[in-house]
Every structure is written in structure tokens, then in C-alpha cells.
Amino acid sequence: MPAAVNIDEADLRTALRGFLLSVVGESYEVVKGQDNRVAMPEGKFITMTGLNNDELNKPYSTWQDSGQPTGGLELTNQAKKWICQLDIYGENAGSTASTIFTLARSRYAVRQFAELTQGKGFSITPLYADQPHQTTMINGEKQYEERWTLDLHLQFNLVISTPMEFAAELYVKPASVDATFPPE
Incomplete structure (x- = not known):
């Protein structure tokens, strides 16, 4: 049996997307950043790009005994911090970024x-958000696009x-070590 992981980056993005849609509503499209051969959406949208997966503690183990000689599990646990860059595009991107920033810290x-994670076998907790800043972009038509990050x-x-x-x-059979392995 290969190692099984309880949460991956797709789970993190799905939960984050749900949070963002609860903040900005359906007027924004929320997509994964850095997708190959995918055009940027039109209008207002947010891209999510995972940056880091930092450890917050050293791994520790717990165990699940199934009651059978085989079939038990060792569970290696570690608290992690996922940093995701959000790029907000379109009209009023600055105020939308400010709203996300404020609510992410609430x-x-x-x-x-x-x-969003209830019953999924994992939990996600917001820690903090960095101040939004303008990162204006020039599009293919040499026009400025409003973008906040x-x-x-x-x-x-x-x-x-x-x-x-x-x-x-366990069966313990005592043995005299000196008799079995005499000293030299």
C-alpha cells in the first residue's frame, strides 16, 4: 500500500475558491494560476497561484491498530502553512483586494x-494575509490592465x-546471555 495523504493542493485551492466566491460573488471568475494553453478570462477574475508549503512543526507519529497483525497504520502528522498568491483583475480590483484582505483576517x-472543509477529513485555517499591492499588467494589445496582488x-x-x-x-523466553554468549 503506498502512502496516502489526507489533503493536497487541489483540496486547498477548492476550499480557497469557495471562500473567495463567498466574498466576491459570481461576478468574478476564480481560476488556478499558471495553467498552460489556457487564455486569461475576460472581465473580472482572480487567479490563485500556490507559492510555498512551509512546515510549522516537525513531523510526529501516531498509530492506528486495526487489531490484526497487518493492516495497522502509522500516521505522520505535520502542521503546514500554504501561501497562495491571489491576483485580482478587472474594474475595482483594488477595492476587491482590500475586501479579501480584510475578511481573510476575520x-x-x-x-x-x-x-467548506466540514466532513472532508482535513481542516484549513486562515492565518493572515499580506497587504494588497498594485501590480499593473500590460496586455497583448499594449493596454494597462488593473491588477492587485x-x-x-x-x-x-x-x-x-x-x-x-x-x-x-508477545512471547518472552528468558535466556541467560552469559551462557548463550559467554564472555571472552
């Missing part, structure tokens, strides 16, 4: 992420499951 974001920092708890054998019973 109880609203904590509640939204809890709802901010980095959102989210915590998730990674759990990697790997197989582990357990013993239900």
Missing part, C-alpha cells in the same frame, strides 16, 4: 473555511498514512 474566514497564508494539518504491523501478543 472570524468570517475562519467560519467559511470550517464550513496579495498573498494569503493558510494552515492545514497534513496526515500521511503508511502501513505498519502490530503485535497482538
Whole structure:
């Protein structure tokens, strides 16, 4: 059995997209950044580009014994910080970035992420957001496009499951070490 991971970047992006749509509504398209052979959307949109996956603690293990000699699991746990760059394009991108920045640092974001991940086997918690800044872009027609950028920092708890054998019973047979392995 290969190692199994409880959360991946697609899960993080899906939850983040749900949060962003709860903030900006359906007037914005929210897409993954850095997709090859995909044109930029028209109008107002937000791109999400994962930047880092930093560790917040050293990994530690817990175990799940299935009651069988095989079939148990070692669970390697680690708190991680995912940094995602958000690029907001279109009319009023600056005020939209400011709204996202403010709400990402509020109880609203904590509640939204809890709802979006409920029952999925993982949780995501917003930590903080960096101040939005203007990163104007010149498009293919040599026209300025309004674009604002901010980095959102989210915590998730990674759990990697790997197989582990357990013993239900142990038999101890005492032996005299000196008799079996006499000293020289």
C-alpha cells in the first residue's frame, strides 16, 4: 500500500475558491494560476497561484491498530502553512483586494473555511494575509490592465498514512546471555 495523504493542493485551492466566491460573488471568475494553453478570462477574475508549503512543526507519529497483525497504520502528522498568491483583475480590483484582505483576517474566514472543509477529513485555517499591492499588467494589445496582488497564508494539518504491523501478543523466553554468549 503506498502512502496516502489526507489533503493536497487541489483540496486547498477548492476550499480557497469557495471562500473567495463567498466574498466576491459570481461576478468574478476564480481560476488556478499558471495553467498552460489556457487564455486569461475576460472581465473580472482572480487567479490563485500556490507559492510555498512551509512546515510549522516537525513531523510526529501516531498509530492506528486495526487489531490484526497487518493492516495497522502509522500516521505522520505535520502542521503546514500554504501561501497562495491571489491576483485580482478587472474594474475595482483594488477595492476587491482590500475586501479579501480584510475578511481573510476575520472570524468570517475562519467560519467559511470550517464550513467548506466540514466532513472532508482535513481542516484549513486562515492565518493572515499580506497587504494588497498594485501590480499593473500590460496586455497583448499594449493596454494597462488593473491588477492587485496579495498573498494569503493558510494552515492545514497534513496526515500521511503508511502501513505498519502490530503485535497482538508477545512471547518472552528468558535466556541467560552469559551462557548463550559467554564472555571472552
